[in-house]
Amino acid sequence: MIEGAVWRRWVFFRLPMAIFLIFLLFPFYWMIITTFRPDGELYIPWYRANYKPFWTWNPTTAHLKYLFGETTFLIWMWNTTFIAVVATAISLFCGVLAGYALSRLNFRGAALLGTTIFITYLVPQTLLFIPLSEIIRTYSLGDTPWSLILSYPTFLIPFCTWLMMGYFKSVPKELEECARIDGAARWQAMLYIIIPVAVPGILSAMIFAFTLSWNEFIYALVFLSSPEQKTVPVGVISELVRGDVFFWGPLMAGALFGSIPVAIAYSFFVEQYVSGVTGSVKG
């Protein structure tokens, strides 16, 4: 691609790329190294001669033991997984059906409904968290996983619908018509012909919805209160920070292990995820 001298390749490609990679990935390196560094090395001021930031020769598992032994981290992990899986399932169910209806059926008000769902897609959680917390309290859902399982679909469904609409539009109409001519009912054509073809799109929506609900913070922060109900982000912030005291070792261990499930889910479906990102902006 890049013609000309070797130095051009360094200046215009390798160097900027390296700087980008360091900027984007250094915090993760820092998380990992802090997790395994003993406290004695962690708390050395930066201007001391013995501040050795990039490596440790005395790795320790003390922070991991603290995280898994002294806190309810594993329960938070379970809560987060459970909530993310159920909320994703509900949202996929609703989003696939709605996406099909809006992209492939002609009915009165289709355009209006599509626009409305697009607008709700752009409603941020921070706009509604206060009245929603009141409503959750009225329905006595406060401090239960159901408060999140039922409220996460509000931002997941519009997203899934939007993504699926884009996907369904790309499936040729003839496919459905063939099935119809062979005598399939409309819903059969949808269930047995179109939805199986759209599986890659459904996977994109699924992986995206899962990471979004795993990462959600403000609803979980406001709706949950007891330590054994919390999700990972909220649990880490409320149990590993006491007043002004940050337990940096266990905190970084928690950050690392709280990120691993999404990172694994993501690594299996990178392609779907990327097409989800791009699909969500192309629509």
Added chain:
Amino acid sequence: MATTAVPVPDGGIIVGKPKWRPLESEGNLAMLLLLPTIALLLMFIAYPFMRGILLAVTNSKVGVIGDFVGFENFARLLKDPIFHAVVYNTFLYTFVTTVFKLILGLWLALLLNRDFKFKAFTRAFILLPFIVPTVLACFAWKWMFDPTFSVLNWMLFKLGIVAAGAGVNWLGDGDLAMLSIMIVNIWRGVPFFAISLMAGLQTISPDLGEAAAIDGAKPLQRFWYITWPLLMPVTMVVVLFSVIQTFSDFQIVYVMTGGGPANATHLFATYAYQLGVGTGLLSQGAAVSLAMFPLLFGIVIFQLMYIRRVETR
């Protein structure tokens, strides 16, 4: 909606089999398919939205149902110096980070659009800041910004920029704290911009650039007159998405500074949280949240109009 396709006769084509099949009507089927979505969105978006407006025009506190006070909460906000700071901060934060995310994201997209070894691998790693839980990643940044143990200060120290004992007080000073949360926001947003814009770049035929090159266009001219205009539709959508996300941001500020020092980094969402949840002044918190709405609504309308214009062109 494609209406050009060959119309399929409604109710199937098997003659002489008069079965009652209500789902053969597109309208009925659509209603059934949309029912769960509409029910959930009405219950958890439309209803909370109405409740939010009702809250904002009363003086409710936690556990106390308030009386109707009209626009008193909004009038109070207009006189509230912290709210003025919040508006200023939010606009500054959104504007600066979006500009940087666009420039850096576009640059990274152009780099990624080349052929090189480990391309798929690099692309996968680059998205990490965007997919890991923001709150958890923010802790890594907060630890990197720690006044006493900051690795960033160590780097600046080694480069000879700061002296020992006179490090940068990243989160302790108002302006620097704003800079710090901007850095974190840019860090989180650049991958999204880069990947989306890269997808946009891939839809542009390389023939156009080559033709221009044959006509003698320099690389910068090729970018400015060919790539940039063709990339515009994707850019607009990405920017508007990002503006909405950034404008309503909560997590980064909540973890990094909590709105401090001295309210220097409060945004709409964190101030609403502090009033509504922290102090229990539900109505005032709801009013701060709702104050975001007109602007967000404007952005959405603008985006819809833009999409429509592009589609009908």
